[in-house]
Amino acid sequence: MCSPITRRRAWACLLVVCLLAGCQRPSRAAAGQGTGGTTLQDQGSDTLVNLALAWAEAYHREHPDVTVSVTGGGSGAGLAALVNGTTDIGNASRLIKPEEVAQAQKKGFTPQEHVVARDAIAVLVNPANPVGQLTLDQIADIYSGKISNWKEVGGEDRPIVRLSRETNSGTHVYFLEHVLRHGKPDDKTLFSTDTLLLPSSEGISVEIRQNPNAIGYDGLGYVTPDLKVVAVGAAPGGPYVRPSVETVNNKTYPIARDLYMYTAGEASGPLLDYLRWILSPEAQAIVADLGFVPVGSK
Amino acid sequence: MRNSRVGEVIVAQLIRVAGYSAIVFVALILFFLIREGGPALLEVPVRNLLGVRWYPIEGYFGLLPLLGGTLVVTLGATAIAAPLGVLTAVYIAEVAPRWAREVLKPVIELLAGIPSVALGFVGILVFVPFVRTTFGLPTGLSAFTGAILLGLIAIPTIVSVAEDAIDAVPRTYRDAALALGATDWQAIWRVTVPAARTGIMTAVMLGVGRAIGETMAVMMVTGNAPVMPSGLLALFHPVRTMTATIAAEMGEVANGSTHYHTLFLIGMVLFLITLAVNLVAAGIVFRQRKRAERILS
Numbered sequence: 093m094c095s096p097i098t099r100r101r102a103w104a105c106l107l108v109v110c111l112l113a114g115c116q117r118p119s120r121a122a123a124g125q126g127t128g129g130t131t132l133q134d135q136g137s138d139t140l141v142n143l144a145l146a147w148a149e150a151y152h153r154e155h156p157d158v159t160v161s162v163t164g165g166g167s168g169a170g171l172a173a174l175v176n177g178t179t180d181i182g183n184a185s186r187l188i189k190p191e192e193v194a195q196a197q198k199k200g201f202t203p204q205e206h207v208v209a210r211d212a213i214a215v216l217v218n219p220a221n222p223v224g225q226l227t228l229d230q231i232a233d234i235y236s237g238k239i240s241n242w243k244e245v246g247g248e249d250r251p252i253v254r255l256s257r258e259t260n261s262g263t264h265v266y267f268l269e270h271v272l273r274h275g276k277p278d279d280k281t282l283f284s285t286d287t288l289l290l291p292s293s294e295g296i297s298v299e300i301r302q303n304p305n306a307i308g309y310d311g312l313g314y315v316t317p318d319l320k321v322v323a324v325g326a327a328p329g330g331p332y333v334r335p336s337v338e339t340v341n342n343k344t345y346p347i348a349r350d351l352y353m354y355t356a357g358e359a360s361g362p363l364l365d366y367l368r369w370i371l372s373p374e375a376q377a378i379v380a381d382l383g384f385v386p387v388g389s390k
Numbered sequence: 391m392r393n394s395r396v397g398e399v400i401v402a403q404l405i406r407v408a409g410y411s412a413i414v415f416v417a418l419i420l421f422f423l424i425r426e427g428g429p430a431l432l433e434v435p436v437r438n439l440l441g442v443r444w445y446p447i448e449g450y451f452g453l454l455p456l457l458g459g460t461l462v463v464t465l466g467a468t469a470i471a472a473p474l475g476v477l478t479a480v481y482i483a484e485v486a487p488r489w490a491r492e493v494l495k496p497v498i499e500l501l502a503g504i505p506s507v508a509l510g511f512v513g514i515l516v517f518v519p520f521v522r523t524t525f526g527l528p529t530g531l532s533a534f535t536g537a538i539l540l541g542l543i544a545i546p547t548i549v550s551v552a553e554d555a556i557d558a559v560p561r562t563y564r565d566a567a568l569a570l571g572a573t574d575w576q577a578i579w580r581v582t583v584p585a586a587r588t589g590i591m592t593a594v595m596l597g598v599g600r601a602i603g604e605t606m607a608v609m610m611v612t613g614n615a616p617v618m619p620s621g622l623l624a625l626f627h628p629v630r631t632m633t634a635t636i637a638a639e640m641g642e643v644a645n646g647s648t649h650y651h652t653l654f655l656i657g658m659v660l661f662l663i664t665l666a667v668n669l670v671a672a673g674i675v676f677r678q679r680k681r682a683e684r685i686l687s
Binding site: 165166167168169172175176191192195250251252253258259260265280282283285286287288289290291295298299302303305306 | 443445446447448450455514515518519522528529530531609610613614615616617618627628630638639641642643644645647
């Protein structure tokens with residue numbers, strides 16, 4: 093009488109076992125995957141995520157046996173994942189911090205740095221805002237809270253609403269260190285406390301689009317045509333420069349930076365091939381298409 | 391025969407385990423929070439924790455702006471959701487004709503089912519510009535916008551629990567009031583609702599608990615600026631809530647760092663607040679029940 097029940101139970105057990113097997117994490121690339129080619133995990137900077145996706149797709153088209161799976165989450169998340177061994181490549185829009193290197197060394201490897209592209213940070217305002225140019229000092233004063241009305245920088249009598257990326261964004265840290273603090277390590281200037289910290293690039297562009305009081309900043313690759321890009325002057329009196337591939341390459345635009353991919357120790361095998369391919373002219377052409385600045389064209 | 395008895399014992403044990411598992415889970419969560427968050431109390435000086443500046447990448451760990459932000463948004467949401475929710479419940483339970491009740495109840499339950507991220511999108515695209523232009527604010531990304539969204543999230547909880555409570559008031563109360571010459575209105579406001587007030591209080595408390603813990607929608611529309619709220623106008627300024635802080639920063643934080651421990655400490659504080667709200671709600675119910683028993687005996 094009880095045989096059908098036993099059989100059903102056996103089936104249930106089998107099902108559970110199958111599900112558990114399905115849950116198993118795909119092993120890291122270095123271990124390879126035996127049957128279905130190689131999968132590389134690539135995680136980190138949201139600034140880099142679109143570029144990394146475009147690279148992954150193009151590379152997969154040329155090398156169908158290699159799949160690169162890309163996730164964002166911020167530079168910090170990517171480097172943390174690299175340290176914890178859950179990703180092969182950590183994307184970062186800032187240099188790795190000494191404490192992150194120390195953590196990696198505790199796990200037995202030294203992260204290797206690869207500059208894969210360059211990026212300019214554009215300062216954005218609402219198209220209705222008459223202000224079209226700002227000096228670095230003015231931008232720093234706006235974000236540190238010394239300037240709170242647009243009329244102080246030649247605009248209308250409106251309060252300034254400061255928008256920023258969250259503190260886990262490499263763009264945020266870069267802006268803090270190179271704009272607010274003018275690149276001086278002993279400068280302790282902070283963002284004004286009423287700076288809005290938005291969790292995504294999209295959040296920033298939506299708010300700037302609808303709010304004439306807003307000022308924001310973001311990677312050049314994220315600027316949409318319906319936002320007004322401010323020309324930035326390194327010194328009062330100009331020259332004021334708008335960010336573009338040319339002005340970043342000839343170093344006249346003052347807010348530009350390198351973008352990095354980090355690997356756990358020396359890359360080898362498919363990972364090394366992928367990183368070499370990224371520096372090829374073909375992959376760097378994708379960089380230019382997405383509004384970033386290719387490396388190798390200094 | 392023997393087989394079925396063994397089965398019965400196993401099933402009984404399984405049910406018992408399921409019953410106790412909730413306690414075990416809560417205890418484990420609390421244990422985990424204390425283990426991960428406790429070190430923050432040793433690593434960060436108390437004066438820093440009680441500061442008014444939250445900027446973790448530079449070592450500022452002031453929790454007060456976050457606590458204040460959560461309180462402002464939650465109180466705002468309660469002020470919106472409690473009257474609306476209770477009135478809706480009264481309407482559905484006492485006034486609405488049968489067909490309206492049959493439409494309203496599922497629609498409100500549907501409202502409960504809308505993912506908060508989707509509500510957040512509506513918030514960003516509709517409420518944020520609306521709040522800015524209507525109130526002449528510098529930006530619509532404010533505690534008030536967050537309170538509206540949280541109100542929408544808390545209303546279904548309040549309505550369904552309060553409606554059950556009002557429904558549970560014995561028919562005879564109403565009939566007695568009406569027989570004594572009370573109008574429908576008087577019967578509802580002087581007899582039925584006061585008789586159900588324990589349940590209504592519980593409904594509001596559960597709604598508040600739901601609002602405190604909500605993350606995604608709040609993170610999208612409150613602007614997340616860690617400003618210390620001061621005065622009534624704080625409702626119309628940007629704020630950063632505790633939940634949004636954990637959600638925004640947990641992903642990047644280095645495992646085991648001071649920042650990591652402090653985020654867990656925030657989790658502990660949230661847990662304690664929710665626990666307190668639930669205890670107050672339970673306390674009200676308990677006291678009311680005792681009073682009812684006294685009157686009956």
